[in-house]
Amino acid sequence: MLAVDGVSKRFGGLMAVDGATLALQPGGIVGLIGPNGAGKTTLFSMISGFVAPTDGRIRFEGTDITAEEPHRRAERGIGRTFQIVQPFAGLTVCENIAVGAYLRHAKRADATAKARDVARRVGLGSELDRPAGGLTVAGRKRLELARALATEPKLLLLDEVLAGLNPSEIRDIIPVIRGIRDEGVTILMIEHVMQAVMNLCERVYVLAQGRMIAEGPPAVVCADTRVIEAYLGHGAAARLKAEGAVHG
Amino acid sequence: MTARDLIPIAVLTVLAALLPLVVTSSLVLNFLVFMLIVALGAQGWNILGGFGGQFSFGHAAFFGTGAYVTAILQLRYGVNAWAGLVLAVAAGAAVGWVIGFLSFRSRLRGSYFALVTLAFAEVFRIIANAASFTGGAAGLLIKLDVRAANLQFDDRAVFYWLVLAFVVSVLLLTRWIQRSRFGAQLVAVRENEDAAKALGVNALTVKLRAIALSGGVTALSGCLYAQYFLYIDANIAYGSWISVELLLAPIIGGVGTVFGPVVGALTLHGLGEVAKQFAGRIPGIDLIVFGGVLVLAVAFARGGILGLLERLRDRGRGMVTRGPKEVSHAGR
């Protein structure tokens, strides 16, 4: 459903993303991992339309959307969350989510009903009338998720929704993400919490220094020499292997 | 909109409409009409500045356009004053849309948007002051011809009711905005434009609608000003004084609220009159008060008078609910 084809982004002299290619089939959860500064968020921003690629094409359900505005992509069914949460601080939780719900429901009553429904699904049912600015970090992450969900996306881009959460909060939110997938929403998630990636993703892409270096099931990719070296530095894979041999 | 939304507006309308039956002093009526005209223009500012978060420092551009379009259509083309009123609103909306298109396209916001609107208003003022079409520095005098068809009335109370009717209409309009998809999207853009875009909000369109509406409403107040005082010049219609008045009222009253602009206009001009009573000899005393109130409002009353009242009410409620709890604690 999503085809990212040789997409690049240059910021001045820095090649943030360099010819990245990625293809998603409908359904399922796919991970996008990579060391810090690999260009993951930039790639997300290009898929959701906030950053224009210097080079390459992006297609969604067969249509070229490379030059489309973010709101048009949201209408097509691409939802996203932000790594740094961006709540509408002055509005209540319910009003926040309703902004997303208004995309498919013009009437206030419908949009509010949809917002309440989504809030319950992500576990914000009891916080509906609180100002969004007063939520905890975990609450804000859920709000990000809820707002994006309220737009009824076909493809959901999750940018580190688990970062900053403690283990029990992560445990709580993982079933929520799985529930979203089970309803038929395709999910592409940037994640650093490897336990969650292993747990949730059927497939992962690995981005390092702007390039896609590996792709496949998480267990396979994590054993990949290039991936280990990307994370731990040149020669790390060989050292690990050597240590493994000694201990084995 | 539910009945509960409309009750405060209805109550206020009835009370305000009864006022001329009690107050017969033409001086007081004059004050009330002027105050309502400012309130109306401020309501226009509030749609863009309050709900949309785009602070304009140049709403004189719309006020003046409304005033000049009304006057010029009548004087030069013999257009009926009521038709002139409609066209003035349309012209204000159009000017708003164009200024908005240019500024929002260039992603101007915050201080830069404030500055660019200020500059637009100044350009209009200089042109109106120099062109012969607009009467130049001498200004334009609308011929006194008291007939309802000319939007002129021999009874001040009638004009008062007319302006009041417009103010109430805009109260309803803003209440509708508050409860509508458009309003939700506008506030979302104010709070966080990127997040709004990610949720499918076309930020540019939403802001353009807001500035066109805002310009139309403020042009209406300019048109009514011209019809009431029957004289305008560039420094009145496009002067920075009106830009300042129109932004002061909502900020003092409660920015982004339905009643804020009206409450603010009433408070400011009420205070201004009081100051004049005490120190009438000192020129500009009312403006000294305005400026001081603005600084104090920003420093101590974010959300303006209505915000302050709400906080007081919440505190009052807090005490009520806390009371019994403390008792139950003591009982345990």
Added chain:
Amino acid sequence: MYSPQIILEAALNGLMTGAVYALIALGLTLIYGVLHIINFAHGALLTCAMFAVWVAWAWLGMDPYLAILPLVPLMFVLGYGLQRFVIGPASHGDDGNILLVTLGLSIVLENVLLAVFQSDTRTLDTDYSFQVVALGPLLLSYPRLIGLGVAVVVTGLLWLVLNRTDTGKAIRAVAKEKLGANLVGIDVPHVYAVTFGLGCACLAVAAGLLMPTFYVNPRIGGAFVLVAFTVVVLGGMGSLPGALLGGLFIGVVESLCGLFLGDSLGQIGIFLIFIAVLLVRPTGLFGAKA
């Protein structure tokens, strides 16, 4: 058509007026560069300084150029106090609030001046007010020539203060990285207030240079503040050399527009440039803020 000599003379006159614009803009751009705020009260503060020069002349018989000397520290203190005790605390660090607070201040200042001095326009005359200097076939106003010289010197001095003194280093540190400066022990509110004070001190110099050939009334600041904004935006927000060049350029534009369009339309060129710069090069000028 106008003879080249008239045009050249107008351009040179504009250049000299522009020098004073540059001084006014210098204060504004300095404040913007460090505090990242737009000081709407800048025009009203200039009016205060101009009245101070006039008072010194009318009541104490002081020469306007001489009046600059005591006025510079006075304006510095005024600016310091305003930022430290009014603008800073009242605005809670929010950009929109700062805009409103400085707007409120400008309304108060202007109308206090109106209450004290009434709305009359006042001038002062010195024996050099109308002196001219002959430069080949061109006649140049002597006080304006002085204005040009002083403006360039003051820009240089300010640059030296910022680049060669400890205070200047602290100011630049705060401008670049407020949080970091705070962490290494720089008193940020103090530096803000010093910067604001320096900006106001520039106005003292500008006022002293303006008064021999210009007039003052309580509303005069408004005319200058928009010009100063234009200069600042044109020269690049926060750039001192930009302010100097921008000021000179705007002075020439205004003078030539006045020549060709007449006085009443003369200023329109400035505003059109202002709007155009804001609309066309917003990212180039302040993209970093977004």
